[in-house]
Amino acid sequence: MLKVQCVSARFEIVSYNVKQTETIGSCLGSLLEAGDIICLEGNLGAGKTALTRGIAAGWGAREPVTSPTFTLVHEHQRDADTQTLFHIDCYRLHSAADAWHIGLDDLFYGEGPVVIEWPRHIEDIIPAERLWITFTIEDGTQRHLTINAAGQRYNTLLHDLQQTALDRRHNTQK
Numbered sequence: 171m172l173k174v175q176c177v178s179a180r181f182e183i184v185s186y187n188v189k190q191t192e193t194i195g196s197c198l199g200s201l202l203e204a205g206d207i208i209c210l211e212g213n214l215g216a217g218k219t220a221l222t223r224g225i226a227a228g229w230g231a232r233e234p235v236t237s238p239t240f241t242l243v244h245e246h247q248r249d250a251d252t253q254t255l256f257h258i259d260c261y262r263l264h265s266a267a268d269a270w271h272i273g274l275d276d277l278f279y280g281e282g283p284v285v286i287e288w289p290r291h292i293e294d295i296i297p298a299e300r301l302w303i304t305f306t307i308e309d310g311t312q313r314h315l316t317i318n319a320a321g322q323r324y325n326t327l328l329h330d331l332q333q334t335a336l337d338r339r340h341n342t343q344k
Contacts, residue, residue, distance in 0.1 A: 298320060
């Protein structure tokens with residue numbers, strides 16, 4: 171019998187403005203691989219799309235990122251390869267069944283990373299192994315990001331993100 175254990179790790183970071191949120195996203199985007207799933211949870215205006223703009227920039231997307239609220243999915247290409255970054259906004263979905271009926275779950279095993287805003291709406295069909303980022307609005311433009319990794323790939327991704335963010339911070343302080 172095969173026993174599967176989902177190992178979790180956690181990292182917290184504070185962003186003091188939109189630019190810092192985008193920089194955190196850029197660090198994360200530079201580390202993404204096909205099949206990676208990034209879930210972004212937080213209130214309206216918490217910074218989910220700002221982080222996604224950074225993720226797309228760090229990943230190498232050719233197109234600018236906007237919120238896909240009215241189209242559900244935006245696809246972003248890059249010049250480096252044939253991968254597609256999928257940016258999904260589930261705000262208007264009522265359940266995982268809604269997402270399943272329109273085939274959103276097919277994107278989770280596709281040819282690129284997936285960023286999901288409002289993932290709680292479809293949580294039942296999102297793979298258990300993922301990176302889950304929760305945004306809390308602290309004050310004005312300050313945001314507290316709690317990043318939870320579930321699964322070995324995401325533990326590695328979280329570790330690499332911590333290292334990349336620390337390296338970038340160290341290099342900007344010189």
